[in-house]
Amino acid sequence: MLKRIINYYHKWYKKRYNESPKSTFIVFTKSAYNDLEPLDKKICKEIKYQNVRFFAADVNKFWERGKVLEFLEKIGRSGSKRYGRINDVYVPPIEYDDIKRTLEEKRIVFITGTPEYGKTYTAVRLMWEYFNKGYEPRWIRGGEERERIWVREKLVDIKSELKPRHIVYFEDPFGKTKYESREDLEREIGTIINSIQQVEDVYVIITSREEVFKEFEKEKLSASELRAFEKRMNIKKPSYDYERRKEILLKWAENENCRWLRNERLKNLVLGVIKDEGNLPTPLAIHDFVIATIDIEEGYELREEIKKKSEETEKNLAREIKNMSDDKILFLSFLFIFNYFDIDFAKATYQELVKELGLKDAWEFDRLLNWFKDDKIEIVDNKYIRFSHPSYSQSLKHILIEGAGYISQINKKIFSNLLLKLAEKDEAAWDVARIVGDNFNELPEKVRNKLLLKLAEKDEAAQDVAWAVAHNFDKLPGEVRNELLLKLAEKKETAGTVVWVLAHNLNDLPEEARDLLFKLTEKEEELLGMLYGF
Numbered sequence: 466m467l468k469r470i471i472n473y474y475h476k477w478y479k480k481r482y483n484e485s486p487k488s489t490f491i492v493f494t495k496s497a498y499n500d501l502e503p504l505d506k507k508i509c510k511e512i513k514y515q516n517v518r519f520f521a522a523d524v525n526k527f528w529e530r531g532k533v534l535e536f537l538e539k540i541g542r543s544g545s546k547r548y549g550r551i552n553d554v555y556v557p558p559i560e561y562d563d564i565k566r567t568l569e570e571k572r573i574v575f576i577t578g579t580p581e582y583g584k585t586y587t588a589v590r591l592m593w594e595y596f597n598k599g600y601e602p603r604w605i606r607g608g609e610e611r612e613r614i615w616v617r618e619k620l621v622d623i624k625s626e627l628k629p630r631h632i633v634y635f636e637d638p639f640g641k642t643k644y645e646s647r648e649d650l651e652r653e654i655g656t657i658i659n660s661i662q663q664v665e666d667v668y669v670i671i672t673s674r675e676e677v678f679k680e681f682e683k684e685k686l687s688a689s690e691l692r693a694f695e696k697r698m699n700i701k702k703p704s705y706d707y708e709r710r711k712e713i714l715l716k717w718a719e720n721e722n723c724r725w726l727r728n729e730r731l732k733n734l735v736l737g738v739i740k741d742e743g744n745l746p747t748p749l750a751i752h753d754f755v756i757a758t759i760d761i762e763e764g765y766e767l768r769e770e771i772k773k774k775s776e777e778t779e780k781n782l783a784r785e786i787k788n789m790s791d792d793k794i795l796f797l798s799f800l801f802i803f804n805y806f807d808i809d810f811a812k813a814t815y816q817e818l819v820k821e822l823g824l825k826d827a828w829e830f831d832r833l834l835n836w837f838k839d840d841k842i843e844i845v846d847n848k849y850i851r852f853s854h855p856s857y858s859q860s861l862k863h864i865l866i867e868g869a870g871y872i873s874q875i876n877k878k879i880f881s882n883l884l885l886k887l888a889e890k891d892e893a894a895w896d897v898a899r900i901v902g903d904n905f906n907e908l909p910e911k912v913r914n915k916l917l918l919k920l921a922e923k924d925e926a927a928q929d930v931a932w933a934v935a936h937n938f939d940k941l942p943g944e945v946r947n948e949l950l951l952k953l954a955e956k957k958e959t960a961g962t963v964v965w966v967l968a969h970n971l972n973d974l975p976e977e978a979r980d981l982l983f984k985l986t987e988k989e990e991e992l993l994g995m996l997y998g999f
Contacts, residue, residue: 644680
């Protein structure tokens, strides 16, 4: 069959171009074509000749595919589907040209940024481009802890790795999720940079999470100014805006031949949902969503997978925060409570809690503000602060609870104490009440009971407390519930909600609570009307 196809191709070519083919060509039978991956099919042209159907490939494009396979073998990733399409699915971040320029001019670049934000994929893409220019790539991987120890050793002894016409990638030498100290690396980083620049025609890429790199920079003893060599990819800018995220999604979906991509309604559904920057906010979340939805053709299932993969990003950001020192966690906890928080108010409260909690070696508030301002937070009108991205705000639920639903130490030691402190202040009462209502099951029982009792006394928070009682009626101890209802019944703005709560739980009420219900209905006619409405 193949011999016949080749003969047909010769005849077709001669008829079309009036000469026989004089260069290499690749042809596929229909069955062989059907076995190709979607992106490989795109570089083939269908030919029909004398009722025979076959496919001719773009030879240059297939040569490039072979080149990628050679590259993967060089960097120790043979057979990788993810990196096997580095030439087809990679979408550069907004700062890619700046990263390339820094690498070219300084011959070393530190790529730092948010977890999941494509630092490694960008490093591999840079190696791929240099490989195509004749450079030998080397990837010194730091995925596991023992590997990172080896990466640090290689970095300290970098002269043995530096050879002309080589590009070397050191992956996460300073730590994966938290800073892993090595004194000689901190001390010798300036010498390491000088060594790279002294060897002709060699290039070095180093990746690190933003928080880890800042810790390294803080601890280093060298006078070298690392920031001149650093380029950041982070979620605050964002490095990947909606159009770039959309492009990543469509390219990966085409590569994996997702069924939903062929359905215009479903495709538009997915593209519409990710316009919300909190949905699939990172390249990794997008890639994982595509892999999980290859065979999905139902809209509700696609929405559910978007939610799951977006939550994975939130969990990853939560892990990063969990690894921080207590003073940094305390600082960020203010942003979990307030959509915007007043800097002066937060500063005064922070200083009070640092003393009360006995946080040793805690930084001053202004130093923390400066630490986070380039990635996790943004300052509004020089007066307010908020998280730079909604995924950070959504990570709260993953910080309050450990695996298997246990209350976290961060929750007990820092977050709950901050809530108790803020509940004393009228200007924060409403925000604290909202947090208690939204995270009722994630707070220690004694803390939430104490908070509700304290907040029920404040007019600003009373209505939110009333609804927290309504939605969690059976979870509150009887004595706490009754005391709350009595307090709330005395307030005009919450008495109606108390009637609603009592009426909907009439069979479970103790005698004194039933008496309260009748007293309230006798007190005001409109409340009685509300009760009859149920």
